[in-house]
Amino acid sequence: xxxxxxxxxxxxxxxxxxxxxxxxxxxxxxxxxxxxxxxxxxxxxxxxxxxxxxxxxxxxxxxxxxxxxxxxxxxxxxxxxxxxxxxxxxxxxxxxxxxxxxxxxxxxxxxxxxxxxxxxxxxxxxxxxxxxxxxxxxxxxxxxxxxxxxxxxxxxxxxxxxxxxxxxxxxxxxxxxxxxxxxxxxxxxxxxxxxxxxxxx
Ligand code: HEC
Numbered sequence: 521x522x523x524x525x526x527x528x529x530x531x532x533x534x535x536x537x538x539x540x541x542x543x544x545x546x547x548x549x550x551x552x553x554x555x556x557x558x559x560x561x562x563x564x565x566x567x568x569x570x571x572x573x574x575x576x577x578x579x580x581x582x583x584x585x586x587x588x589x590x591x592x593x594x595x596x597x598x599x600x601x602x603x604x605x606x607x608x609x610x611x612x613x614x615x616x617x618x619x620x621x622x623x624x625x626x627x628x629x630x631x632x633x634x635x636x637x638x639x640x641x642x643x644x645x646x647x648x649x650x651x652x653x654x655x656x657x658x659x660x661x662x663x664x665x666x667x668x669x670x671x672x673x674x675x676x677x678x679x680x681x682x683x684x685x686x687x688x689x690x691x692x693x694x695x696x697x698x699x700x701x702x703x704x705x706x707x708x709x710x711x712x713x714x715x716x717x718x719x720x721x
Contacts, residue, residue, distance in 0.1 A: 560576065562576065562577055563576050595610050595666070596611075599670050604664075604666075605663075605666030605670065606664065607665060609695055609696055610692065611689065611692045611693070613696045617692075617696055618696055618700055620693040621697025622700075624686060624693060624697075625698070628682055628685060631643050632644060632650075632652040632679075633652050636701060636704075636705070637654070637655035637656050637701040637705070638654050639651065639655070653679075655698055655701060656701060656706070661706070665692075665695050669691055672686065672694060
């Protein structure tokens with residue numbers, strides 16, 4: 521009898537771990553991985569020299585913007601200043617920018633507007649009902665740079681927007697290159713440097 525009582529008492533103690541009754545603090549025979557050294561996010565780092573500054577989390581890289589705190593209403597991002605289209609490209613127009621603009625224009629715009637900007641690309645050849653504007657016509661030459669930027673960014677009438685495909689800087693590079701195409705379309709043969717005139721056809 522006494523052994524039976526002992527066995528019952530013992531099994532109750534051991535099986536207690538399986539019950540849903542939560543002791544506080546719980547009885548832990550093996551603590552597995554419940555206890556291990558760790559740092560809490562954002563807490564101060566006192567004893568180790570993990571990072572040169574005394575913080576557990578690494579500092580964010582320079583220029584990082586927290587969600588919801590992006591200020592994207594600058595003329596560079598909108599092409600607008602005080603509600604008006606900016607007249608001039610906010611990026612300095614360099615040869616490198618024009619080359620970048622040429623590359624991106626030929627990828628993203630030429631399928632419709634063709635490589636000269638006249639509007640005779642592959643797409644309107646196949647779909648005659650969908651005619652792009654001639655980018656070298658006087659009306660478009662008179663657009664402010666910010667207006668061109670907005671056409672690329674948001675599209676216009678039947679032209680689709682390209683803000684998701686083309687990053688901001690490249691859109692301005694394209695604007696600068698469209699100016700090159702317009703200048704070329706309205707130039708005279710005499711304006712070509714003498715040593716390159718022979719190549720003209
Ligand atoms: C899928 C064909 C297509 C592509 C690609 C395209 N466009 Fe257009 N674009 C059009 C069409 C069509 C129009 C005429 C819109 C209308 O008047 O309905 C147009 C019009 C324009 C206009 C003149 C808007 C006006 O008021 O007449 C500009 C400027 C322009 N596009 C620039 C660009 C640039 C820069 C790119 C390259 C980033 C580009 N487009 C890519 C089809 C395209």
